[in-house]
Amino acid sequence: MPCNLAPSSRRRKARGRITLLFALIVLALTVLPTASFAGTDTAGNVLTTDEGSTPSGVEGDLYWAGQSLNLDDTSIGRDIIAAGETLSIRDCTVGGAVRLAARTIDIAKTTIDGSVTVAGQHVVLNADSTASCFYAIGETVALRGSTKSAVLAGDTVTIDGTVDGDVEVWADKLILGKNACITGTVSAHVSQDPERAEGARVGALKIDRTENENTSTVNDTIGGIVAAALSTCLIALLLELVFPRATASAAGMLHQRPTPLWVSGLLGTIAIVPTVLLLIISIAGLSLAGTLMCAVIGIALVSTAFAGCAIARMVGHNQNRYAMAAVGGVAAGVLTGLPLIGDFISGVAFVFTLGYVIQIIWRNAHLKPQQPANTPGLPTA
Template sequence: DTAGNVLATEVDSNPSGVKGDLYWAGQSLNLDDASIGRDIIAAGDTLSIRDCTIGGAVRLAARTIDISKTAIDGSVTVAGQHVVLNTGSTANCFYAMGETVALRGSTKSAALAGDTVTIDGTVEGDVEVWADKLVLGKNARITGTVNAHVSEDPERAAGAEVGALKIDRTENEDTSTLNDIVGGIVAAALSTCFIALLLELVFPCATASAAGMLHQHPTPLWVSGLLGTIAIVPAVLLLIISIAGLSLAGTLLCGVIGIALVSTAFAGCAIARMVGHNQNRYAMAAVGSIAAGALTGLPLIGDFISGVAFVFMLGYVIQIIWRNARLKPQQAGNTPGLPSA
């Protein structure tokens, strides 16, 4: 345009001279031996800038980015999967994020984030690094401080020169105290007990029925609950795919969420009633739910206990639906026919 800016794609000829900004988009972009007056803003699958001079800043996004033997007056801000400011390149500052990030050229400061970050060039200032792994190569020359937020100790080659190296280990450590664990267990037990007493007050027949089913016919209950748990996700997806089944999918999800919320209390209540069937049902519901809630609050095994409770309650619901569906045809068959005219 009249301001000297250029918009180019990969099908265009290589823009060798641009007075203003270069806006660049395409799948495979290669800029060789070009002079850009101000900024480059580019996006693509593969970006390569080589033997160029750039009067402004560089903003790139691509899967693979390689900047080599290029003088950049401004900053470089890039994001991709594999990113490198290669040997012979200079920039005012280098900001990069990717799976692998490498700084092999020269810059005044840098902020780098990735799974693996390699510094094997010159930085006349400080460097901030967020990475799983930091590698300081033999050609690393850093006059300032490297603040490394890493999950493992950096690899430092012989010959690497660093003004100062500060390491902040970022591994996920379990900082829970004993008081936090005990408090969580107590809270889980009390909340589960409250829900169980409500269930025993509103649905006493359901908890008694579940206790009897667990005592007399446990195998169908557990098998149907396990198969139902496995079938939930594909059933919801199939209902969502069929537009007419969106309302059914929503109903099914609401039912699953409801079962998940009360399953621990229901299972504890039913098991306690089966064990102490001659005792006061409210007392047994409280004891069973407190024990079940406390188990779900324990580290490591809490999620497993919650899953078992969900399978138990889902199996009970499936068995009740199945039995009612079988009783209706039998009742209809036993109904006397009307006399003919």
């Protein structure tokens, strides 16, 4: 995690990533085809969404996506990459790394030659499981197996296994169980003193007491809101300078035809995850998947400023466009900087901007040759 962020800020960002992860998982599971499929390529890699079958052995990598995966007594030659709601791996051997994203993750009695990188709500590396290193983020994270190093982040982190090296923890609560055996240093960034059971062995314990999120100073919150407002205002002014027709068109579209704008934005947001997954599945679609992800990231970066600028232009259509862009940028930045509702406002702005882009692409694709574009105009005074 970035070293220039306060621990409380790191924890807030970690929880935000978990929330976003769950949203993406839900969208993917909702839109993925109900029919299962499975296939093996010439390199021995297996790609499957079939929950009813468990491969007895995979020569290469295992790629899986779906609702519930129960991998039992299986040998995987290289990596496991999986996403779903519940992932259970038991009595397996993995020759490479494990990359998982799910609500519940349980790894038990499994030998993993490479690293384990997981994100979920409840994450457990159970006893009799080994890995070279364990990186986990979740609401509750438990390390009961053995590893050479670990980086753990969550509300409650439990270490009740063996770590032949150092451990770094970001948590509200750290529990060192009676079976904990850590040869290196535990660097704990926690909001309360760790609970250490009798029998827990730790080479060294460094505690960095952090303030609880609920005790964050008002000045920090105000400073974040001001920074968000100024940066969004600057981006809004740049958009108005470089793309004045786009902001005017979005304002007119929002005024005259808001329903197609919002519906296409929502459908496009839902379709992003399964589209990227399906493109990745197809080797020929890897470049398209990369291009799509770059486009989505670009839209996300400017969506708040673009939405604020367009709405401000619609409201103050008779005013100076740069002044309205600045006002809209400041207002959007303030809203996205507010606690609790900031992420929701950012999501709404993304849906709005994506909907506008989809509507423009759709309209241009259906224009007849030499037919002038019918760009929605702003309301007249």
